[in-house]
Amino acid sequence: MDKDTKSPWKMPAPEELPGTDATLERIIRFAQSVDPVTHFRDRWGEEYKTNVRALWERSIESFKAGTAMPAPPDEMLMCLAYDVALGPYLGVPNPHKLPFLRWLLDGVRKSL
Numbered sequence: 001m002d003k004d005t006k007s008p009w010k011m012p013a014p015e016e017l018p019g020t021d022a023t024l025e026r027i028i029r030f031a032q033s034v035d036p037v038t039h040f041r042d043r044w045g046e047e048y049k050t051n052v053r054a055l056w057e058r059s060i061e062s063f064k065a066g067t068a069m070p071a072p073p074d075e076m077l078m079c080l081a082y083d084v085a086l087g088p089y090l091g092v093p094n095p096h097k098l099p100f101l102r103w104l105l106d107g108v109r110k111s112l
Contacts, residue, residue, distance in 0.1 A: 027098075
């Protein structure tokens with residue numbers, strides 16, 4: 001169960017989101033500027049690692065299935081931050097990573 005969130009993190013305004021044709025570099029800068037990790041560490045406590053990994057795996061499954069991400073926008077931004085942090089270690093070529101990151105941002109945009 002979620003704990004009360006103590007971090008001052010706030011969702012970005014819709015106009016702050018990178019455009020639909022944003023470059024990988026622009027998306028990475030954005031993800032780092034709105035990083036919700038502290039928010040979710042506070043919210044999930046000891047379950048943070050388990051929950052964030054499960055959330056990210058669900059996002060990958062939804063993307064591959066061509067369905068919308070079944071999560072609120074803050075969780076989609078958490079997936080974005082998590083994927084950006086893991087990016088160099090996943091071995092996924094940048095041209096394949098970019099559509100996934102844009103898909104997450106589109107989900108956030110549609111949810112705001």
